[in-house]
Amino acid sequence: MTGADETTVDGLDLPALERFFSAHVPEFRGGLSAELLQGGRSNLTYRVTDGQARWVVRRPPLGGLTPSAHDMQREYRVVAALAGSDVPVARAVAFGGADDGLGVPFSVVEHVDGRVIRTVEQLHALPDTEIARCAYGLVDVLARLHAVDPGAVGLTGFGQPQGYLTRQVQRWYDQWQRVRTRELADMERLYARLAARRADRLTEVAGHVRDTGRRAVTVATDVGDPGQCETLARSAVDEFGRVDILINNAGIGMAVPALKESPEDFRRVVDVNLNGAYWAAQACGRVMEPGSSIVNVASVLGLIKSYAPQAAYAASKAGLIGLTRDLAQQWTGRRGIRVNAVAPGYFTSEMTAGIPEEQLMTFIRQTSPMGRLGLQHELDAAVVFLASPASSYITGATLAVDGGMSGH
Template sequence: MTAEATSPRGLDLAALQRYFEVHVPDTAGPLRAELLHGGRSNLTYLVTDGHSRWVVRRPPLGVLTPSAHDMGREYRIVAALQGTGVPVARAVALCEDPGVLGAPFCVVSHVAGAVLRTHEDLHALPQADIDRCATALVEVLARLHAVPYEEVGLTGFGRPGGYLTRQVRRWRDQWSRVATRELPDLDTLHQRLAAEVPAESGAAVVHGDYRIDNAILDPADPGTVRALVDWEMATIGDPLADLAMALVYRDPAFDPVLGGSAASTSDRLPSPRDLAEQYARASGRDLGRLAFHLGLGYLKIAVIAEGIHARHQAGMTVGHGFETVGDAVPLLAAAGLRALAEGNPS
């Protein structure tokens, strides 16, 4: 078999064909591929041989920050969560040899469904369906945090002890690597967080990037999550950090990262306070120190956005909609300082 179709940027289709013929037994014909989305996180491609459909994920182009875009971690977590009740795609193959595509990559089954990326996508639904979708996402997050990670083979996947201290240090270090400008608010936010690190609230599998457009929904029932995707930042850590990230994504300050209309920021979704209360009921966790986690979430997303902005300036992004990402960084840093000053979400 040969790959005659045009290769999308970042994916050598002929090389992928050779790999699939050896490592993916269901391959039955020449592969075709299209970029689903890319550049903001790992590059994601829909691949088909005309019979089966898969998703291939590889790191973005350009210089990467340490510990980010680890395809082995992403694949391992998806494989471990099979059968746990947390909806994920079927793990198919992991290639850690950069000689095949120029970078490691993983392959999972394609899960058909709806992804709500923009306000327009979300607002096409009746309010009752939006409310049911939000509730389902909170319940799935609580379910993820309840997975006995040692029992599913994730011992050593992360280091729960000292997680928050390492996160504060790591994201300040990442900033020093990707920053394209000086930003006093970000420096102050880091200093405040470093001085206020609380004890961990617990240890659980954390997604690390939990928001509505990282979920594939049943098109006939938006209250059913078919699969969570984009596990590149998953680890074992404090579950409140995961909740806080989901709440930070609810802030309109995040909008420029996704081109100005991120579904997660819609005011038709429940408020951050309502989402937090839903999670507390579903999980039974104490949210007393949530303000710190919110500040940390803002720091993390600000640094991620700056990294995307830096790659875009260097011409290393794939796709479109990157022109506004850099605008989000000062907004997010300022919002992080407000979160620490104001306490838990309102």
């Protein structure tokens, strides 16, 4: 309810809120009225006043909750931490837990006056110069937000910064695939350019390799393109004279119910995860000498069920395990090339970073005897083992590095 009766508002127990304000908000002078504001529906947003000062109260919606979207304490912690930074935020006033009167966690921040544009008509009523100023201002604030050092504002260890940009680009693209009504070539080009920033990561890794006194060459490659895989193999031979080891680690994935997954989405996952591994193995297999090794990075989801709907991902990884066996059968005896796979469980990675932590850990505790995420060095050791002569009598095998999930 808004405006007409500001003493009774759905989702707010005003007497309980007044008691909380009396204890935690020094400037409160007694008596509250409130109105539910439009927008802000990830969490309900209210403007409250005691007749002198005004605040904004936020609480989860009245229906079902999604933990990652409605975590009030997380939201309040970020707002409070950004105070004094170069990012404009409302002053954090107080945080209330589920036992503080409303039955759910809620936050209180100062009210900031401003003009909210809700309709196209309201937008078009503004001068073009004002629209441009607001648009550029939004971009500037976002840039300043991402320039904040989490440790400098007390947010060390907050969230999962690893692979943030990759997750955001992939999430945006997945959402676009679900809502698009027509093909837009510019959108596809934009996604390709944003996703290509992995070339920067290659340069960074190559720098670390060179710092050890060894040689490195980087070749940005779309593994779904056989021609680019051939170029990659030739570049390695031109630089080093040979290819001894191939680690097929390119992969993408998304969680989409099978009845809603588009043919394009399914093909895109298979094209990278399975076809891409084949094209890379084929290109390198042509130039590899006896004693060489290929390690395909599959997944535990090629062996067991997933907690989420991931038909394309699971199918591609199960197919990669089959491809590993077949290439080992063809190449180990005739060409002396060993081909094996690792099937990682759940590790801290770009892919798992987008999964709500509580849901992920519940699944892991139910399926893994070890009851925890894997650590990067635990996977590294398995890959190095299969790539090295230490595994010289192993081929066509899939090594599960999953905390016991596939045997549970």
